[in-house]
Amino acid sequence: MRSSIIAAATFALGALATPVIQKRDCNDTCMTYEQATVVANNFKSLIANYSDALADQTLTVDFVDYSDSVTELINSGCTGPQTLGEPTFNGRAAFEAGQGSQPPIPFEILNLWYACEGPVVMRWRSAQSPEIITGNIVIETTRSDGSEPWLMNTVYSEFNSGAWLVNLGVFVPNCTANGTSAVGPVGKRSLSQRLFPM
Ligand SMILES: *[C@@H]1O[C@H](CO)[C@@H](O)[C@H](O)[C@H]1NC(C)=O
Ligand SMILES: *[C@@H]1O[C@H](CO)[C@@H](O)[C@H](O)[C@H]1NC(C)=O
Ligand SMILES: *[C@@H]1O[C@H](CO)[C@@H](O)[C@H](O)[C@H]1NC(C)=O
Ligand SMILES: *[C@@H]1O[C@H](CO)[C@@H](O)[C@H](O)[C@H]1NC(C)=O
Numbered sequence: 001m002r003s004s005i006i007a008a009a010t011f012a013l014g015a016l017a018t019p020v021i022q023k024r025d026c027n028d029t030c031m032t033y034e035q036a037t038v039v040a041n042n043f044k045s046l047i048a049n050y051s052d053a054l055a056d057q058t059l060t061v062d063f064v065d066y067s068d069s070v071t072e073l074i075n076s077g078c079t080g081p082q083t084l085g086e087p088t089f090n091g092r093a094a095f096e097a098g099q100g101s102q103p104p105i106p107f108e109i110l111n112l113w114y115a116c117e118g119p120v121v122m123r124w125r126s127a128q129s130p131e132i133i134t135g136n137i138v139i140e141t142t143r144s145d146g147s148e149p150w151l152m153n154t155v156y157s158e159f160n161s162g163a164w165l166v167n168l169g170v171f172v173p174n175c176t177a178n179g180t181s182a183v184g185p186v187g188k189r190s191l192s193q194r195l196f197p198m
Contacts, residue, residue, distance in 0.1 A: 029117065031141070031150055036114035039141060039150050040122050046099060048107040055096050060142055060153040065089040069135070069161040074098075076170045110134075117141065118150065124159075128167050135159025 031039075042058040064087050071082040082088065089095040111123040118141030126133040140154040165171040174182045 029143075031114060031116065031118065031120075033114070035149050036112065036120050038148070039114075039118075039120045039139060039152065040109055040112050042148070043120075043122070043137065043139060043152065043155070044107045044109060044124070047105050049104055050099050050102060052096050052100060055092060055099070057146075058148055058152060059092045059095065060151045061092050063089070063092040063095055063153055063155075065095055065155045065157065067155070067157040069157065069159045069164075070098075072161040073164055073168070076168075077165060117143065120150075126159075128164070131160075131163035131166050133160050133163050133167075 039058075042054070045054055046058065067088045068084050070088045071084055071086075074082050074088070089098050106127045108125045108127065109122055110125055113121040118139065120139040120141060122137045122139070124135050124137065126135075135158060137155060137157040139152050141150040142153045143149070144151045162171065166173060176182050
């Protein structure tokens with residue numbers, strides 16, 4: 001309601017005075033939609049079709065990846081060797097050592113948002129079996145004058161690592177024949193059962 005009043009007021013003002021078009025978020029310092037798409041696809045390729053050359057081309061040397069979801073997979077549900085809440089990969093070399101050993105992972109971009117100098121924000125899906133994985137990722141970027149106009153410098157990435165642990169067979173759920181859980185907070189018990197063991 002408030003915004004429509006402001007819009008109406010702006011329109012009325014514009015009808016009287018010569019409108020002054022202000023350059024705001026769309027100037028030379030800002031990434032374009034095409035550049036944001038390149039950043040998003042670069043990240044996708046690092047997951048779906050990894051190579052050290054691509055990592056060198058698209059990540060800053062001091063790239064940091066924060067992902068408790070990835071840490072949880074590395075730890076297979078235990079509390080080590082990685083520490084939750086701390087960077088998963090601290091530096092591009094650490095990312096290359098970790099990601100380089102992974103097989104190609106299916107990765108589809110579902111949504112994309114971006115701001116002037118980043119971040120590029122994505123919602124994504126990995127068509128795994130038996131459980132699909134959905135995640136969100138925030139990619140902070142740095143302007144570069146190399147072959148990539150925007151490099152990824154920091155990533156905050158979380159996804160359904162519970163489903164991923166099921167797919168890996170690390171967590172084996174106890175399911176009934178119709179696919180519902182036989183145990184746990186939901187399943188046979190009341191849906192109002194608390195979900196968090198706090
Ligand atoms: C371009 O936009 C950014 C962010 O809005 C601003 O910080 C910067 O000063 C602008 N640059 C020019 C040349 O207008
Ligand atoms: C995977 O990357 C290689 C280069 O490392 C490239 O030649 C190939 O076309 C890429 N494959 C896909 C499916 O993008
Ligand atoms: C699965 O849950 C049922 C119901 O609580 C229990 O009787 C059964 O022993 C469980 N099976 C396994 C493999 O834990
Ligand atoms: C699924 O099976 C369980 C155990 O047999 C049963 O308690 C539950 O009501 C079933 N749920 C549905 C949706 O059929």
